Amino acid sequence: MRVTVRVNGETRQADCWEGESLLFALREKLGLPGSKNACEQGECGSCSVLLDGVLVCSCLVLAAQADGHEVATVEGLADGGELHPVQQAFVDAGAVQCGFCTPGLVVAAVDLLRRNASPSDDEIREALSGNLCRCTGYVKIVDAVRLAAERA
Amino acid sequence: MTRALQVGRAVLAPRADAPPKTQGAFAYSSDLSAPGMLWGHTVRSPHAHARIAAVDISEAVAMPGVHAVLTHADVPGAKHYGLEFADQPVLAIDRVLYVGEPVALVAAEHPEQARRAAERIRVEYEPLPPVDDMERATELPDLHPEKPTRGHGYLEDDRPNVVRHMVIRHGDPETEGEVAVSGVYELGMQDQAFLGPESGLAVPDGEGGVDIYVATQWLHVDRDQIAPCLGLPESAVRVHLAGVGGAFGGREDLSMQIHGALLALHTNRPVKIVYNREESFTGHVHRHPARIWCEHRAARDGRLVNVRMRILLDGGAYASSSTAVTSNAASFAVGPYAVENALIDSTCVYTNNPPCGAMRGFGAVQTCFAAEAQLDKLAAALDIDPVELRLLNALEPGDVLPTGQTITGSLPVAEVIRAAAALEPPPGEPLPRDPLRLPGGAGNTSHGEGVRRGVGFAVGFKNIAYSEGFDDSTAARVRLDPSGFAEVHCAAAEVGQGVTSVILQVARLELGLDDVRLAPSQTANVGSAGSASASRLTWMAAGAVRDACRAALAEQALRPGEEIDVERVYRHPRTTPLDPQTGQITGERAHVAFAVCAMKVVAEVDVDLGLTRVVWIGAAQDVGHALNRQHVEGQIEGGTAQGLGLALMEEIQCRGGLIANASFTDYLIPTMLDMPPVESVLIEDPEPDAPYGLKGVGEPPTVVSTAAVVSALRAATGRELVRVPVRPDDIVF
Numbered sequence: 001m002r003v004t005v006r007v008n009g010e011t012r013q014a015d016c017w018e019g020e021s022l023l024f025a026l027r028e029k030l031g032l033p034g035s036k037n038a039c040e041q042g043e044c045g046s047c048s049v050l051l052d053g054v055l056v057c058s059c060l061v062l063a064a065q066a067d068g069h070e071v072a073t074v075e076g077l078a079d080g081g082e083l084h085p086v087q088q089a090f091v092d093a094g095a096v097q098c099g100f101c102t103p104g105l106v107v108a109a110v111d112l113l114r115r116n117a118s119p120s121d122d123e124i125r126e127a128l129s130g131n132l133c134r135c136t137g138y139v140k141i142v143d144a145v146r147l148a149a150e151r152a
Numbered sequence: 153m154t155r156a157l158q159v160g161r162a163v164l165a166p167r168a169d170a171p172p173k174t175q176g177a178f179a180y181s182s183d184l185s186a187p188g189m190l191w192g193h194t195v196r197s198p199h200a201h202a203r204i205a206a207v208d209i210s211e212a213v214a215m216p217g218v219h220a221v222l223t224h225a226d227v228p229g230a231k232h233y234g235l236e237f238a239d240q241p242v243l244a245i246d247r248v249l250y251v252g253e254p255v256a257l258v259a260a261e262h263p264e265q266a267r268r269a270a271e272r273i274r275v276e277y278e279p280l281p282p283v284d285d286m287e288r289a290t291e292l293p294d295l296h297p298e299k300p301t302r303g304h305g306y307l308e309d310d311r312p313n314v315v316r317h318m319v320i321r322h323g324d325p326e327t328e329g330e331v332a333v334s335g336v337y338e339l340g341m342q343d344q345a346f347l348g349p350e351s352g353l354a355v356p357d358g359e360g361g362v363d364i365y366v367a368t369q370w371l372h373v374d375r376d377q378i379a380p381c382l383g384l385p386e387s388a389v390r391v392h393l394a395g396v397g398g399a400f401g402g403r404e405d406l407s408m409q410i411h412g413a414l415l416a417l418h419t420n421r422p423v424k425i426v427y428n429r430e431e432s433f434t435g436h437v438h439r440h441p442a443r444i445w446c447e448h449r450a451a452r453d454g455r456l457v458n459v460r461m462r463i464l465l466d467g468g469a470y471a472s473s474s475t476a477v478t479s480n481a482a483s484f485a486v487g488p489y490a491v492e493n494a495l496i497d498s499t500c501v502y503t504n505n506p507p508c509g510a511m512r513g514f515g516a517v518q519t520c521f522a523a524e525a526q527l528d529k530l531a532a533a534l535d536i537d538p539v540e541l542r543l544l545n546a547l548e549p550g551d552v553l554p555t556g557q558t559i560t561g562s563l564p565v566a567e568v569i570r571a572a573a574a575l576e577p578p579p580g581e582p583l584p585r586d587p588l589r590l591p592g593g594a595g596n597t598s599h600g601e602g603v604r605r606g607v608g609f610a611v612g613f614k615n616i617a618y619s620e621g622f623d624d625s626t627a628a629r630v631r632l633d634p635s636g637f638a639e640v641h642c643a644a645a646e647v648g649q650g651v652t653s654v655i656l657q658v659a660r661l662e663l664g665l666d667d668v669r670l671a672p673s674q675t676a677n678v679g680s681a682g683s684a685s686a687s688r689l690t691w692m693a694a695g696a697v698r699d700a701c702r703a704a705l706a707e708q709a710l711r712p713g714e715e716i717d718v719e720r721v722y723r724h725p726r727t728t729p730l731d732p733q734t735g736q737i738t739g740e741r742a743h744v745a746f747a748v749c750a751m752k753v754v755a756e757v758d759v760d761l762g763l764t765r766v767v768w769i770g771a772a773q774d775v776g777h778a779l780n781r782q783h784v785e786g787q788i789e790g791g792t793a794q795g796l797g798l799a800l801m802e803e804i805q806c807r808g809g810l811i812a813n814a815s816f817t818d819y820l821i822p823t824m825l826d827m828p829p830v831e832s833v834l835i836e837d838p839e840p841d842a843p844y845g846l847k848g849v850g851e852p853p854t855v856v857s858t859a860a861v862v863s864a865l866r867a868a869t870g871r872e873l874v875r876v877p878v879r880p881d882d883i884v885f
Contacts, residue, residue, distance in 0.1 A: 043817055086174075088174075092166060098396060101347050102174050122588050129824045136789060
């Protein structure tokens with residue numbers, strides 16, 4: 001079936017098999033592999049995107065369900081050559097190691113800071129507890145979100 | 153030292169791969185694609201132990217979109233491969249030894265077509281009773297009667313299913329002490345749980361060769377295993393490093409490399425294979441489950457006089473790196489303590505459980521958990537402060553290890569212990585409080601009446617780099633372009649640890665040049681870098697790049713204005729094997745160098761509900777010389793989290809060889825709510841044998857943190873807690 005989605009402000013179309021997830025469509029059909037395929041069952045948050053402004057795991061949304069909707073992915077956050085402040089904070093705080101969890105965490109952190117401009121450490125931890133990271137022990141990720149909030 | 157200090161000061165620059173990683177623009181192995189690409193799928197055994205009577209692929213071949221269905225008969229070269237021993241079939245031949253063992257391959261135009269075709273492959277199995285209990289393995293039928301690990305200089309042991317048996321006899325192992333404590337400890341099977349699943353892209357070159365883009369830890373040893381199975385010369389198999397989504401030992405063994413290449417060469421199309429999470433749990437080796445029997449004998453003043461330990465490890469179905477894990481478990485069993493007498497008996501067995509091999513800490517994690525519990529027990533029996541007891545016995549340069557090796561390099565055990573012990577934990581938190589800050593978080597149904605706080609302490613150490621006579625080397629190539637930039641080639645695997653930053657940092661320092669470019673890691677343009685393992689790569693890559701840069705500058709001085717292109721191979725000081733009968737050194741050293749980490753942990757336990765919360769962790773680590781403090785802290789924090797996971801939640805649960813929890817729903821790893829803040833102190837005592845005095849830092853925090861977390865739980869509950877992961881039942885009942 002043909003799916004039409006507005007991705008990062010641009011209308012895109014893809015021919016999808018009915019069983020394909022939005023994650024698969026983004027990665028394999030639309031050339032946007034930034035959202036990651038770590039568990040593909042909604043446990044790790046690596047594939048986090050905003051669907052009509054709501055944070056979702058794109059692996060749990062069928063591509064067909066996204067038809068006619070608005071999707072924001074990690075690829076759309078930077079402004080030209082300039083990183084989004086959350087991305088810059090992840091770089092500066094040393095919150096990136098292997099980086100496989102990073103796109104999902106960045107999207108989830110952007111979503112958090114839109115809802116709560118100056119979250120406490122506990123609020124950061126609760127909001128991002130659905131995003132698994134295996135490399136960092138999360139210490140510098142909390143630092144990064146705090147840094148992004150302070151700079152805003 | 154001047155040069156070393158410059159290196160440390162020079163670096164505040166963030167790692168070069170961080171910006172693209174935050175933007176989703178970094179190409180991981182599962183992100184790759186190519187025109188005309190097919191998707192590969194692996195058919196795996198549902199049985200832990202079975203004979204294969206027949207395989208019928210006729211239905212699968214006829215399915216829509218299918219371009220190839222391959223079995224062992226289609227493997228053109230060697231039918232077996234292996235990281236250290238070629239004991240593992242590329243595709244099962246006439247038997248399967250574990251659930252998930254690859255049996256057949258499919259390539260199709262869409263991954264769902266490949267999966268559906270795979271379901272139509274009819275494999276006729278004759279199930280056999282599985283060997284699933286490591287304690288009984290040596291009395292049951294031999295899974296590997298051909299004994300692939302025999303003849304490699306290990307202690308002869310004719311019992312069935314022995315991968316390696318090793319004994320270290322030190323001093324007089326019959327020596328009595330005035331006080332003795334004993335215990336039996338157990339660790340479950342841990343998964344590396346890297347987030348980037350096993351994946352890669354194989355591209356045929358049209359001339360019979362193949363390029364393989366894959367997430368791995370050691371490109372050249374992958375190639376050395378792949379080429380013989382494809383029946384190709386090494387030069388026709390080019391392995392390229394694709395973006396690696398974490399490794400932790402789990403990418404030392406091959407996963408999809410040979411399979412992808414077989415399908416690509418068979419179809420003459422690029423083939424991508426991406427495991428899903430469930431498949432990933434069977435697609436790589438795990439940390440060995442262990443049972444460890446200990447007796448520690450001491451003098452009344454607290455001095456250790458004799459340590460006796462028996463270690464049993466479940467190696468699973470194939471050898472992988474189990475022989476080295478067996479040895480590491482034994483070599484570091486006593487911990488960083490001086491003792492004049494010891495008897496360490498370490499055995500790894502084959503079973504029909506999932507294969508076990510390398511995971512961060514590599515044998516030292518298991519014995520550290522047991523030995524540090526013993527030290528706490530001994531401290532209680534002697535009524536000595538646990539930190540004082542450790543200081544009293546702390547190893548120092550000049551001391552002799554149970555293997556007979558004298559510590560010659562840097563090993564500031566006492567300094568590390570003092571630094572960790574001096575860290576001040578945060579004050580206790582009053583009740584009532586936000587449920588998020590109770591053990592179990594929002595899942596806690598009480599008001600915190602049963603919450604008890606405990607402070608734990610532990611020390612861990614292990615070797616750096618490969619040991620026991622292994623020819624451990626890293627190559628680097630430096631090209632000085634006449635237009636004024638330099639290009640560095642090194643096949644070191646960037647797995648997230650930041651080795652590419654180290655390489656660039658060293659090259660810029662040595663060449664005195666800012667415009668240094670790092671070529672993509674691959675096998676074709678430079679010699680082997682060795683593995684991203686054993687906390688070795690920062691040391692080894694820094695040594696190789698330093699040597700290549702200095703050689704390039706020397707060459708440039710002779711031929712100014714010309715292009716310079718030199719390659720150098722760096723080796724650390726030579727090691728020699730351990731005597732198979734006594735476990736004693738046969739040369740100056742069996743291990744090159746060591747690193748130590750001490751950790752203080754504050755935990756709260758709800759003793760009514762069995763729920764836990766780690767409140768704070770303080771770590772002090774011996775890092776030689778920190779090339780980049782932020783990276784070193786990141787390794788300490790991340791390594792600590794993995795040990796915390798093993799202490800509290802992580803276990804692959806096997807039932808008759810079947811993994812019962814192959815998902816992140818059922819195999820839990822720490823979330824941001826499970827990991828507390830970590831305070832790190834870096835102890836810098838330069839390693840004389842290492843470039844810039846540095847030491848590898850990845851493993852020591854993982855070695856110690858499981859032991860330290862459980863020490864805190866014991867302090868909070870007064871319970872023995874001899875098994876990890878600690879379950880609520882262990883605390884309540």
